[in-house]
Amino acid sequence: MPPGWRKSIPAEALLQLRQRLERLSPKNPERALQIAAMSQLYGVSATSVYRALNDLLKPHTVHRIDHGQPRILPRQEMERYCELVAALKFRTTNKKGRHLSTRRAIELLEDYGVDTEQGHIQAPKGVLTRSTVNCYLSGWHLDQPRLHRPPPAVRFQAEYSNDCWQFDMSPSDLKHIDVPEWIDPEKGEPTLMLFSVV
Known part of the structure; x- marks a missing residue:
């Protein structure tokens, strides 16, 4: 087989x-x-x-072939407009967490446009709707809760379960620094140590 x-x-x-x-x-x-x-x-x-x-004989969910793909605009254009709407909402967020509504962000994008590094971008009138933009914002993870979520913490761990980690501390004879003010001379001379991880 x-x-x-x-x-x-x-x-x-x-x-x-x-x-x-x-x-x-x-x-x-x-x-x-x-x-x-x-x-x-x-x-x-x-x-x-x-x-x-x-x-x-269980019923199966049936989707269109283009399920999840925008039909009113090409995907790249829709992504760009959604990114701009998300950026407008993100930049207008105050300390209480309130921000511009999706409808108002679309109006600003259609009426005035937005200046970006690639130039002035203005959406055509009547193409973007609030429900469509909100659907794609959440589908493409551009909604407010995900944008404000802190990045996940990366744990310090071995890639494989049997990996060995070795920490080495060795005194440095070649490096010297001025004695900091917080060093207590009654406790002896401090030793500069080099830390290495293998």
């Missing part, structure tokens, strides 16, 4: 099995024999057969 190949039971066989099981009573021991025969025939466990039977 090629790598990544997954054993599966054809839908026709599952439908036939379901029809045979429907003819039997729920407590009939023949049901378990039918399931065992099907699992042995296709080389899967009995649990997999039960799971396949349950999934056979």
Whole structure:
């Protein structure tokens, strides 16, 4: 078998099995024999057969081919306008967390435009709506809670579980600094140490 190949039971066989099981009573021991025969025939466990039977007639979510893609504008343009709306909302946030509404940010973008490093950008009137922009702001993680969220802390840890870390402290004879004022001469001379991590 090629790598990544997954054993599966054809839908026709599952439908036939379901029809045979429907003819039997729920407590009939023949049901378990039918399931065992099907699992042995296709080389899967009995649990997999039960799971396949349950999934056979479940409704599946159906999306359009362009689900999640903007239809009113090309994706690049929509991303740029959403970034500008998010930037306007971010820059107008006060200490209480209040900021410009999406509707007002769109109005400013359509009426006056925004000066950026790439030049003056002004959105065409009537193309951007509040609900569409809000949907893409949250979908592309440009909404206010995510923009104001602090970056995640990076833990100091080994990449692999068996990695060894060695901390080395060695006195430095080659480096000298002026004695700081907070050093107490009664406690002895301070030693400058070099720290290295391997």
